Amino acid sequence: MPEFRLYNTLTRRVEPFAPVDGQTVRMYTCGPTVYNAAHLGNFRTFLFEDLLRRTFRLAGWSVEQIMNLTDVDDKIIRKAQANGQNILEVTEPYTELFHKDRRYLRIEDAEGYPKATEHIPEMIALVERLVANGVAYVADDGSVYFAIDKFADYGKLSQLDKREVKSGARVAQDEYAKENAQDFALWKSAKPEDEATGAAWDSPWGRGRPGWHLECSAMAMKYLGETFDLHAGGIDLIFPHHEDEIAQSEAATGKQFARCWCHGEFLLTDGAKMAKRVGNVANVVELREQGISGTVYRHFVFNAHYRKQLNLGEDSLEQSRAAVNRIGAFARRLTEATGGTPALADAATRAEKAFLEALFDDLNAPEAMAALFTFITEANRELDAGGSDHGALERARAAFRFMDAVLDLVPEQESDGELAAWVEERLAARKAARERRDFAAADAARAELTARGILIEDGPDGTRWRRG
Ligand code: AMP
Numbered sequence: 001m002p003e004f005r006l007y008n009t010l011t012r013r014v015e016p017f018a019p020v021d022g023q024t025v026r027m028y029t030c031g032p033t034v035y036n037a038a039h040l041g042n043f044r045t046f047l048f049e050d051l052l053r054r055t056f057r058l059a060g061w062s063v064e065q066i067m068n069l070t071d072v073d074d075k076i077i078r079k080a081q082a083n084g085q086n087i088l089e090v091t092e093p094y095t096e097l098f099h100k101d102r103r104y105l106r107i108e109d110a111e112g113y114p115k116a117t118e119h120i121p122e123m124i125a126l127v128e129r130l131v132a133n134g135v136a137y138v139a140d141d142g143s144v145y146f147a148i149d150k151f152a153d154y155g156k157l158s159q160l161d162k163r164e165v166k167s168g169a170r171v172a173q174d175e176y177a178k179e180n181a182q183d184f185a186l187w188k189s190a191k192p193e194d195e196a197t198g199a200a201w202d203s204p205w206g207r208g209r210p211g212w213h214l215e216c217s218a219m220a221m222k223y224l225g226e227t228f229d230l231h232a233g234g235i236d237l238i239f240p241h242h243e244d245e246i247a248q249s250e251a252a253t254g255k256q257f258a259r260c261w262c263h264g265e266f267l268l269t270d271g272a273k274m275a276k277r278v279g280n281v282a283n284v285v286e287l288r289e290q291g292i293s294g295t296v297y298r299h300f301v302f303n304a305h306y307r308k309q310l311n312l313g314e315d316s317l318e319q320s321r322a323a324v325n326r327i328g329a330f331a332r333r334l335t336e337a338t339g340g341t342p343a344l345a346d347a348a349t350r351a352e353k354a355f356l357e358a359l360f361d362d363l364n365a366p367e368a369m370a371a372l373f374t375f376i377t378e379a380n381r382e383l384d385a386g387g388s389d390h391g392a393l394e395r396a397r398a399a400f401r402f403m404d405a406v407l408d409l410v411p412e413q414e415s416d417g418e419l420a421a422w423v424e425e426r427l428a429a430r431k432a433a434r435e436r437r438d439f440a441a442a443d444a445a446r447a448e449l450t451a452r453g454i455l456i457e458d459g460p461d462g463t464r465w466r467r468g
């Protein structure tokens with residue numbers, strides 16, 4: 001088996017990676033802030049982490065993955081206040097939606113999804129430890145700050161230029177720019193809106209709530225230990241979030257926090273950071289509505305290396321749709337075949353090897369997918385040739401299963417019922433659009449139907465459709 005290598009943000013190098021106990025990769029992945037639907041950019045990061053954990057299993061390791069759910073923060077409180085709700089009423093439906101969307105994209109269950117609001121005592125204990133160690137101090141209003149000049153390693157992850165550090169100056173927001181590296185809030189004294197929305201707890205420093213960075217340190221150490229193998233997230237989290245996690249954790253324990261840090265690049269829309277709707281696909285809900293399966297989005301994401309920016313465009317989703325259809329057709333063909341040729345077995349062995357080498361080389365998913373498609377081409381040629389070698393056919397099936405256990409790209413075979421329901425829904429949308437004389441929307445609905453090979457015919461007694 002080739003050596004497993006990963007890019008470590010801490011060292012800025014691709015390095016050999018293995019879990020410290022040789023058996024279980026203990027990994028922490030920063031999860032969503034559940035105050036709205038996670039967008040496809042967030043899911044690019046979660047898919048990269050899904051790929052990581054599945055690839056770890058190929059290496060023979062088991063995985064203990066913890067993904068937190070941020071269910072208390074500035075944005076959640078603002079929304080709760082605007083709606084006259086408490087924070088739980090805001091976060092519960094979005095937590096449910098997150099899991100639903102994640103399943104649609106076939107993102108495997110992590111071993112745990114701890115919530116920030118359920119770990120307040122652990123966070124308070126961590127702050128107490130930092131105060132006791134002399135690296136945190138209580139401000140006049142009862143907030144507690146981390147003193148960055150008391151932690152010599154501050155800035156080691158983001159390679160912060162020390163001159164940019166303004167020790168003594170304070171920042172209370174959770175997010176701030178590198179130029180403003182300052183003492184950051186571990187614990188924020190309660191404001192009226194925190195009390196009004198159920199976002200305030202008792203603490204040794206009075207009523208208050210945790211800072212965002214603190215939750216990840218407290219929960220990672222609770223579930224994975226003070227030192228664990230890997231910490232991952234999107235590239236925007238390097239500073240300040242992960243830098244502050246390191247500071248809080250290592251200043252408390254005196255031990256290394258995460259051994260390796262991995263960051264996925266951003267999903268862009270027309271060259272800009274994905275923040276809001278662009279084109280007509282921004283969320284999983286929209287993928288669903290447009291009949292774009294989770295496998296199509298998986299393919300689209302894995303087609304780019306995780307450390308490269310990726311631009312979301314409709315064309316590329318169309319190409320991914322064609323690619324997963326090809327994979328689906330091949331899967332069916334392998335199931336139905338009755339025999340193969342010796343060359344089929346050779347192709348299977350070559351494919352497995354190339355696949356493994358690509359993924360173990362810093363998770364090179366595009367190259368791994370290329371190995372899969374080369375295999376499909378070669379195997380189709382061999383299956384065309386006929387052959388009655390059952391062993392060879394079994395080798396091919398095993399190789400395909402081996403690769404698909406990681407990529408998970410075989411589209412569900414759409415039942416006629418599901419297709420019909422989707423077509424009826426789109427026809428109703430088209431009819432409604434016409435009735436309100438929104439012809440652009442009506443044409444768009446028709447185009448979606450045509451794109452999936454559905455022919456429609458308007459007649460005196462309504463619209464009829466058939467597969468083209
Ligand atoms: P948030 O809910 O904002 O904390 O983000 C959840 C995860 O999504 C984090 O790991 C972010 O780094 C990541 N993320 C946010 N925006 C994007 C994007 N446009 N592309 C890829 N990952 C993103």
Ligand code: ZN
Nearest residue numbers: 030031216241
């Ligand atoms: Zn985090």
